[in-house]
Amino acid sequence: MEVLLTAENLVKQYPSRRLGGRDAAVRALDGVSVEIQAGARIGIVGVSGSGKSTLALCLACVEKPDSGAIRFLNRDLTQVDESELREVRPQIQLVFQDSSSAFNPKFTAGEVLEEPWMLQRTWNAAERRERGAELLVRIGLPGNIVDRMASDLSGGQRQRLAIARALALQPKVLILDEALSALDYSVQAQIANLLLDSSSKAALAAERPAIVLISHDLVMTARISEEIVVMESGRIVERGSTEKIVRAPKHATTRELLACSTGVSGKFNQRPAV
Amino acid sequence: MSVRYRPPGGGEVFALQGANLQMTRGQIVGVLGESGSGKSTLAASLLALLPVNGVIEAGAVVLQGTNLLELERDQLERVRGSKVSLIFQEPGVALHPMMRVGEQIEEVLRAHGGEGKEGRRASVRGLLDLIFGGEAERIYFSYPHQLSGGQRQRIAIAQAIVCKPKLLIADEPTASLDSVTRREIVELLKKLQRERGLTILFITHSAELLEGFADRIVVMYAGQIVQDGDAQRVLKAPGHPYTQALLKCRPTLRGSEVVRNDERIPMIAGEAPDLSARQKGCAFEPRCADRMKICSERAPEIYEIENGGKVRCFKFGG
Amino acid sequence: MRYLLRRFLHAALLLAGASVLAFLFTSLAPGNYFDEMRLNPQISSETLAALKAHYDIDKPLAVRYAAWLKSLAHGEMGYSFAYNAPVSPLLAVRARNTLLLTIISTLLAWCIALPLGVWSAEYTGRWVDRVVTGASAFLLVIPDIALGLGLLIFAVKTRWLPTGGMVSVGSEGMPFSAQLWDLLLHMILPVAILVLGAQPVLVRHVRSAVAEALEEGFVRAAAAHGIPRRRLLWHYALRAAANPLISLFGFSIGALLSGSLLVEVITSWPGLGPFLLEAILARDLYVVIGGVLLSTVFLVGGNFIADVLLFWADPRIRTE
Numbered sequence: 001m002e003v004l005l006t007a008e009n010l011v012k013q014y015p016s017r018r019l020g021g022r023d024a025a026v027r028a029l030d031g032v033s034v035e036i037q038a039g040a041r042i043g044i045v046g047v048s049g050s051g052k053s054t055l056a057l058c059l060a061c062v063e064k065p066d067s068g069a070i071r072f073l074n075r076d077l078t079q080v081d082e083s084e085l086r087e088v089r090p091q092i093q094l095v096f097q098d099s100s101s102a103f104n105p106k107f108t109a110g111e112v113l114e115e116p117w118m119l120q121r122t123w124n125a126a127e128r129r130e131r132g133a134e135l136l137v138r139i140g141l142p143g144n145i146v147d148r149m150a151s152d153l154s155g156g157q158r159q160r161l162a163i164a165r166a167l168a169l170q171p172k173v174l175i176l177d178e179a180l181s182a183l184d185y186s187v188q189a190q191i192a193n194l195l196l197d198s199s200s201k202a203a204l205a206a207e208r209p210a211i212v213l214i215s216h217d218l219v220m221t222a223r224i225s226e227e228i229v230v231m232e233s234g235r236i237v238e239r240g241s242t243e244k245i246v247r248a249p250k251h252a253t254t255r256e257l258l259a260c261s262t263g264v265s266g267k268f269n270q271r272p273a274v
Numbered sequence: 275m276s277v278r279y280r281p282p283g284g285g286e287v288f289a290l291q292g293a294n295l296q297m298t299r300g301q302i303v304g305v306l307g308e309s310g311s312g313k314s315t316l317a318a319s320l321l322a323l324l325p326v327n328g329v330i331e332a333g334a335v336v337l338q339g340t341n342l343l344e345l346e347r348d349q350l351e352r353v354r355g356s357k358v359s360l361i362f363q364e365p366g367v368a369l370h371p372m373m374r375v376g377e378q379i380e381e382v383l384r385a386h387g388g389e390g391k392e393g394r395r396a397s398v399r400g401l402l403d404l405i406f407g408g409e410a411e412r413i414y415f416s417y418p419h420q421l422s423g424g425q426r427q428r429i430a431i432a433q434a435i436v437c438k439p440k441l442l443i444a445d446e447p448t449a450s451l452d453s454v455t456r457r458e459i460v461e462l463l464k465k466l467q468r469e470r471g472l473t474i475l476f477i478t479h480s481a482e483l484l485e486g487f488a489d490r491i492v493v494m495y496a497g498q499i500v501q502d503g504d505a506q507r508v509l510k511a512p513g514h515p516y517t518q519a520l521l522k523c524r525p526t527l528r529g530s531e532v533v534r535n536d537e538r539i540p541m542i543a544g545e546a547p548d549l550s551a552r553q554k555g556c557a558f559e560p561r562c563a564d565r566m567k568i569c570s571e572r573a574p575e576i577y578e579i580e581n582g583g584k585v586r587c588f589k590f591g592g
Numbered sequence: 593m594r595y596l597l598r599r600f601l602h603a604a605l606l607l608a609g610a611s612v613l614a615f616l617f618t619s620l621a622p623g624n625y626f627d628e629m630r631l632n633p634q635i636s637s638e639t640l641a642a643l644k645a646h647y648d649i650d651k652p653l654a655v656r657y658a659a660w661l662k663s664l665a666h667g668e669m670g671y672s673f674a675y676n677a678p679v680s681p682l683l684a685v686r687a688r689n690t691l692l693l694t695i696i697s698t699l700l701a702w703c704i705a706l707p708l709g710v711w712s713a714e715y716t717g718r719w720v721d722r723v724v725t726g727a728s729a730f731l732l733v734i735p736d737i738a739l740g741l742g743l744l745i746f747a748v749k750t751r752w753l754p755t756g757g758m759v760s761v762g763s764e765g766m767p768f769s770a771q772l773w774d775l776l777l778h779m780i781l782p783v784a785i786l787v788l789g790a791q792p793v794l795v796r797h798v799r800s801a802v803a804e805a806l807e808e809g810f811v812r813a814a815a816a817h818g819i820p821r822r823r824l825l826w827h828y829a830l831r832a833a834a835n836p837l838i839s840l841f842g843f844s845i846g847a848l849l850s851g852s853l854l855v856e857v858i859t860s861w862p863g864l865g866p867f868l869l870e871a872i873l874a875r876d877l878y879v880v881i882g883g884v885l886l887s888t889v890f891l892v893g894g895n896f897i898a899d900v901l902l903f904w905a906d907p908r909i910r911t912e
Binding site: 352355359370373433434 | 820
Binding site: 047048049142154155156182184185186187188189190192193196197200201216217218219220222223242243246247256257258259260261262263264265266267268269270271272 | 309310422423424449451453454455456457460461464479480481482483485486487509510519520521523524525526527528529531532533536537538539540541542545
């Protein structure tokens with residue numbers, strides 16, 4: 001598989017405003033390198049402050065790293081000006097944890113979905129409506145949602161809408177930053193299936209995005225991803241195939257995340273199928 | 275207990291229908307439910323803290339013989355925080371942005387009388403030492419925006435237990451925290467139960483948090499309690515079809531499952547029911563894998579199963 | 593701290609800019625004080641020329657501005673043509689009179705608006721709220737001048753209050769306590785007009801800020817901890833509502849010198865407003881500039897005080 005998006009030695013610093021009032025800078029990313037291949041599903045796990053969200057923002061070109069390169073199809077996106085970047089952006093889409101502030105509250109669900117097409121000036125109004133309805137079916141939202149106000153939707157529906165909007169432009173990379181963590185399990189399962197479907201081998205190659213799932217939830221990440229990257233304090237401490245990470249974790253952080261992904265007695269994650 | 279809301283758009287939402295819950299001292303009861311199951315409504319009504327458009331249609335909240343719903347406002351204010359405490363999901367939102375956190379904990383002590391300023395300060399410092407150890411001093415003087423999510427939630431817990439209540443209700447306290455911090459909060463609560471004999475009602479949608487922590491688990495769906503039983507049993511061999519389906523939705527880390535990750539995860543078909551109309555039959559029936567004819571005609575009652583568990587399903591009675 | 597320094601610098605720059613603009617605009621306005629005199633046949637053109645030279649009227653703008661700045665550094669604000677006296681003492685007296693009125697009205701207005709607003713927010717939708725909101729709307733609709741004249745008529749008819757001026761004629765001879773009482777009586781009317789005029793805006797802002805704060809999660813959480821309602825209102829909600837209210841308070845301070853012109857005219861209160869008006873009509877240059885600058889000091893100062901208060905009240909701004 002071709003390599004789509006790489007991060008090379010990213011470094012990013014933020015001024016800190018934590019306790020003590022010292023203006024100590026915090027290194028959110030401290031030399032992070034990641035490779036994402038076309039159609040792959042990769043999970044990035046870590047606790048709050050490990051730098052995973054910063055990595056997401058840099059990969060999606062929302063934030064610029066202080067140093068390092070981000071190569072997309074062999075173009076270094078950190079060296080490119082805004083107008084060129086604007087062409088690339090539709091191909092790398094980002095979905096956040098809380099979509100309630102991601103939509104214009106005055107829009108209906110249909111308008112939210114059609115907005116990217118309107119901005120990209122693809123298709124006329126009738127085509128947009130049709131494609132929008134198709135997309136809604138694909139992500140499992142009922143048809144009548146098209147005319148509901150975006151602010152009226154439930155959390156799970158909003159997240160699905162956000163993912164639908166991200167998929168609308170057929171991106172090559174779909175990055176999800178804690179997009180599932182706060183949702184109910186049954187909704188997480190639905191969205192996970194949606195992601196699995198859109199990246200399954202059965203789908204057309206052109207429509208199959210690479211999926212980068214960023215989360216603190218190792219269980220769901222392991223279920224969806226083929227490869228896992230473990231971050232701590234701005235660095236990557238371990239990476240490997242899902243199987244290797246789950247069965248033979250090497251780094252202490254990985255083991256801690258595994259231990260905390262289940263209840264106090266540790267049996268929940270090994271429970272037999274009911 | 276039955277609770278009804280009047281949403282701003284008009285109409286009614288039957289958020290809680292005929293919920294019965296009993297807790298014995300020192301127990302940790304987990305309430306497992308998804309959005310719209312009525313779990314937060316249950317928590318709020320236990321302390322008569324429903325928003326203005328919520329009405330308690332029927333029911334009582336009896337704490338050691340007193341019905342809290344019959345108390346006057348000032349009597350209720352005395353119960354809240356000192357006999358029964360409640361902590362919420364978003365700790366960042368639950369703390370006043372302009373007051374130091376130490377002061378906010380002292381406010382709770384002040385509201386429930388007793389010690390003077392010095393005494394209050396000493397009590398709070400002592401409590402913070404217990405919860406935060408070495409960092410207690412710095413944290414006492416900080417503002418909420420200077421603390422992490424986990425630290426804020428620990429402050430909320432400190433506020434809740436500073437007056438030594440008998441019952442602590444935690445409404446999704448860890449939903450906005452990462453997995454490691456979640457575990458720390460659960461361990462803290464367990465420690466408090468052990469050392470102070472605190473009774474805890476822990477509301478969550480994450481079943482794995484309850485394992486090894488809760489003694490009993492109550493499962494809620496569509497405003498009703500559908501299962502109530504020993505925690506281990508509910509998690510290992512759930513009786514109610516909803517509980518079963520819910521637990522199946524959550525992936526495991528068993529080796530066989532981890533490598534099969536192109537396959538879809540089992541999910542519950544359909545959506546949660548609209549609570550603006552009272553259902554005729556069982557609320558879960560449209561999505562139930564084991565549904566029978568009777569399920570759409572009548573609503574099931576709570577039936578007892580062996581070992582004191584209760585299930586609201588025709589598979590077990592009626 | 594750096595934040596405050598920045599705000600202070602900002603304020604100082606504003607003042608400097610305002611002084612330049614004030615100078616510029618008043619100098620650019622057509623005509624000057626001496627044009628009136630030219631029409632008077634009794635004043636010879638030599639006298640006129642001498643006067644003009646004396647007052648440096650014909651020098652270029654920049655020179656005059658520099659001279660004025662120099663005298664400002666000495667605490668002088670130039671010379672009034674009409675009164676033939678230095679501007680500073682003239683303005684000082686008038687400003688003092690105005691401030692007497694406005695400081696008391698502002699304090700009173702806020703002391704009334706805060707409890708009314710909080711009360712109204714607590715009982716939103718109930719009759720208390722409706723009465724307060726209705727009265728506010730009513731007051732808002734009535735123009736200040738109508739309010740003023742109405743109260744004036746009331747004073748005239750009932751003869752309970754003096755109908756104008758600051759002190760009664762011949763009051764200098766009275767003992768101090770009598771003088772004070774006389775002053776107070778004269779103040780009642782203008783203060784009443786100012787306070788009533790300010791109520792609607794203040795009450796509305798307090799009410800909405802407090803109502804919004806009451807919806808916040810920390811109020812709900814504090815209620816869950818058993819904090820009594822009264823403390824929730826004043827110690828929690830009002831405190832959280834401080835930000836917009838402090839900004840509003842800054843405006844109140846800013847308007848201390850400039851907001852009472854109409855009232856002073858109606859009640860013949862010898863304040864800054866009527867004095868400035870007179871000076872503008874007479875083209876008394878330095879009085880006008882001095883008055884404008886003084887007002888600007890208060891405006892900018894009011895804003896700066898608001899910045900300082902915000903810094904003190906909101907820890908989030910402090911730690912930025």
